[in-house]
Amino acid sequence: MAYSEKVIDHYNHPRNVGSLDKNDPNVGTGMVGAPECGDVMKLQVKVNPTTGVIEEAKFKTFGCGSAIASSSLATEWLRGKTVDEALAIKNTDIVNELSLPPVKIHCSVLAEDAIKAAIGDYKKKAAGN
């Protein structure tokens, strides 16, 4: 398996690993994938409710090096973006940045799903208040 240098870097130095408080009204949590598929990503964002800017993002991933890199990269990109800018992130952006081979494209799709799930969860909580 040929991993790009960026994938290896994210694997050895993953960014923003950890968890935010699920019960914080400004935190959105997305959990996608399934253990039977060998890929599970948990992505969390903490949004400033006044500005709509994502101030913090954290991830935890069960999966191959490409899956770990995709979700680590996602948290790097999310920080500082508004919620709407975050929703514009496409899996193809991740594929290009990490030079993912065809067999690992599904890792980038899962990362995009995780971003949308986390933001969707935040929006649902914000609407409920």
Place this chain on the structure above:
Amino acid sequence: MPEESKRMAHLRDKLKDRLLANLDEVYINGTMESRLPNNLNISFAYVEGESLLMGINEIAVSSGSACTSATLEPSYVLKALGAGDDLAHSSIRFGLGRFNTEEQVDYVSDKVIDVVNKLRELSPLYEMFKEGIDLSKVQWTAH
């Protein structure tokens, strides 16, 4: 020849014992009784096999993970041995040989323990397990 089998089994058992002593949630795939003396197939729960291989890339082992094949199906052999689908993705096969030494077994076990611990810090499944969540009851949203 028989001495070689005993030597292999000793090294293999040393590897197994060190891993079991230093990590929780480790499962041997298959029986230890009817097994080649130099073989060890182990699952490290909550850690995906290919990511483990990446962390020990100077050591030649193989993974039961089928992530790199055309399907996402785990190894049919491990499934036949009773491994759940998630554990089958977390398995590593160690094959010891004539030229392996005690020092190499020590090195490999230390390295594997270190990488498993690092990957469990990254693992949402291990986090849920530690929180007491029954993973078999979770509704997963696979795409």
